[in-house]
Each structure stands twice: as structure tokens, then as C-alpha cells.
Amino acid sequence: MKISTLSRACAMLSASLILAACSSSHEGLSSQVAPGTASLPVLSADEAANFTAKNYLAFGGPSLQVQQQGWFPKLASTDAAKSSFVVGPQSGTDGAAYANVQQAVNAALAVRNHGERIFIKILPGTYNGAVYIPAGAPPITLFGAGNSASDVTLTQTLEASATPAAYRSTVSPNGQFLPGDRAYYMFQNCATQTTETIGTGCTATVWSQSNGLQLQNLTIGNSLLDTVDAGEHPAVALRTDGDNVILDNVRLIGRQNTFMVNTANIHNQTDNTRYSRAYVHNSLIVGDVDYVFGRANAVFDHVEFHTVSSRGVKQASIFAPNTPANAPYGFLVIDSNLTGDRGFEQAAKAKMGRSWDEGAENGYVAGTTPNSQLVIRDSHFDNSYDQMNPWGASVFSGQPFAGNVPKDQKQSRNLNDLNFNRLWQYNNVLTQPAK
Secondary structure, three states, X not given: OOHHHHHHHHHHHOOEOOOOOOOOOOOOOOOOOOXXXXXOEEOOHHHHOOOOHHHHXXXXXXXOOEOOOOOOOEOXXXXXXXXXXXXXXXXOHHHOOEOOHHHHHHHHHHHOOOOOOEEEEEOOEEXXXXXXXXXXXXXXXXXXXXXXXXXXXXEEOOOOOOOHHHHHHHHOOOOOOOOOOOOHHHHHHHHOOOOOOOOHHHHOOEEEOOOOOEEEEEEEEEOOHHHXXXXXXOOOOEEEOOOOEEEEEEEEEOOEOOEEEOOEOOOOOEOOOOEOEEEEEEEEEEEOEEEEXXXXXXXXXXEEEEEOOOOOOOOOEEEEEOOOOOOOOOEEEEOOEEEEOOHHHHOOOEEEEOOOOOOOOOOOOOOOOOOOEXXXXXXXXXXXXXXXXXXXXXXXXXOOOOEOOOOOOOOXXXXXXXXXXXXXXXXXXXXXXXX
């Protein structure tokens, strides 16, 4: 099944992303049978019926509750969009007025505080440097003007162990962020830390705290990549903290912690009053350790997750959701591909994910500690992944994975029982060997 080919054709049919439309045919028969095992819990058809994009995206947003008006993602069409904000490698060529994306963001926010969507067009090329979009900004679309997502690349090299001084020299060497800029507070949050290192959240190449962000037809990377060893080197490509985020035909390239889909306030602290939602469609995410993580409600539809072995990490894993204990939804993966490179044919198999139980260094506390929630359904995975034990031990407590499997198969189970992990599969198929 070629997810990218199929979903690209679907995307061309309409600018609207109708949640149930253009679903791929599920090639092959799944061997997964409910209830599964404690190492590999499997949903029944009745149980899986609750885990749909519609239900996920109706929960959260302004609060940790089901919203009366659910969110139905609709992609803003860029076909006829007239933008005064064009970024290009050479000023004056093809309408380019800005040499980097942050300049265009700053200019756009200087003339518009709220209201209609702002379109920022990015001409083919590679653009080095951070891009920050602040909370309270009007909805913004960053879109690549190339023929494919690979034609436009936003990148920088920054990891969590960098000092605040190194952060300042990397992110704002020539005054890209100055007092008076709408995004200056974001820069200051990281640049003025009194800790020795900046931490994971400050490493993002693109960081948005605004609602309504849309990214289309471009690549975002953290170019640390394989320049470091197999140790802990968090280096985020994209971080989002706002609600109603859409990614379509986007490539996110990194290693550890590539995509941080999150909910935080302007002080760069976890925001427990709301719960951000994101919809990722027809895209590619590359990494090796916990490379899709964060505290948010996110749906991944027709996405390829590609795990690489190039750094030789001890344990590769895709997902690490930091789901609040009282939230029934975290990450949903539908009609997608989970692939890996040939390194996993010889090395240890990758895990599909593990619980990001933040704050549990001294032990897991049911009802208080975040309890990751994730469903992977109607998708394909290759033999890069551990088929019998796909879930790793929790990140902070080290607690071994334990799925809720009733002793009596006729007995119903509580899918949100906080004494168990909430990482589930349904109707997935093992496909071709790793490439």
C-alpha cells in the first residue's frame, strides 16, 4: 500500500479534509484478535468504534471536555491565495520580499493583530533559522510553492543540551528576535533561562503557540540528525502548542523528539486548562526515539512514520503521548504506514511507542500521573517493529508496559482503567520487509 501516493491523490480532490473521505482500502487481512495479550492488547470491533477522528477532535480545545461543536478540519486553499508575504532565496525574484520566514511572520503580525487568515508563501529553497509564531496571532498558513514538500526546507541545528548562550547565538545571531516583536517573549523564555541547558521544548526549528496554524507542502527539519551519538539528544523539528493545527503534505525530519505536539502557555509551562488538537494528513515523519510526543489530542491520517537505525540507539520508538490522566483521547493513527530501514533486520526491533509519564520519576500514581493514550488502527507496519512486544516501558517511571486484558474474554474491560497502560491496536497488518 503506497500511502503517500494514494493520499496525495485524495488531497487533490478537494481543499476540504473530510474526515471519512479518501480512506485507503485495507490490503491484506489482519491477524490481530481481541482482546490480545497483556503485551499486545487488541481492541474488538465494538471497542474500536469509539476511536474515530470525529470523536478525538470533538474532545479538548478550550477545555478537557467534549465540545458541543466538534472540530472538523478544513484545509485553507492556497491555489488562489494572494499573499503580500513571499519568502525567497533572492529578494525581488518571483515576488520575494523576505529572505527568511521569520521576517515574513514579523511583518505580517505588524499589520494584522487578528482576523482573517494570513498566507505566507515560501519559494523553493533551504532556509536556516528558527520560526516562531506567538499565541494570539491570527490564523497563519505557511505553504511551500514548490512541486513537492521536499522543495522547501526550514531547518536549524539545536539540541536540548545547548546552553542559553548557545541558544541565543544560534536562534538570534543577527537580531532576528527583538523587543517589540510579537514572538519576542518566546525567544526570551528560552534565552534567559537560569538552568545550564535549554531543554527539549526550546530546540524546535518551527515553534507555534497560535491557534489555527496550517502547514502545507514543505519540509521542517532539525539538522542535528546523525552528527551525534546514540545517547540522549532531543532535537525538535516542529513544536505546536495551539489548537486547531493542520499539517498536510508535510515532511518532519529529525531523530529524537522530531514532532512535539503539545499544550503550553506563554510562560512555556504545561497548560492544564485546555487541550490542543492537531490533524496531520498525507505526511512523513522521520526519527528514532520518541519522535512523536507531547500533551495534545492528535489524529494522524495517511501518515508514514519512518524509524531510522543510523544512530544505533539502544531502543527506537515512535510515539510517546503525554496524555492527562482524565483525558480519554491522546493520539490516533489511521490508514497509515509504520516503516523502518534495513538496520532493524539485524539490530533489535523498534518499539511502536511507550508512555510519556511526565513527573513519575518517583513512581506512577494512578489518576495523577499522565497515562498515555494511543490507538493505531487500520494501518500497516513492516518487520522493523517488535510484533509481540510493541510497547516499551514508561519513560520516567520505567514501569513495564501492562495492557488491560480481561481473564474472561466475555468480560467487558474499562479502556481507561488508570491501573493499565492505554496503548492499543486494531486491524493492523504486517506487510513488506524493512527497506
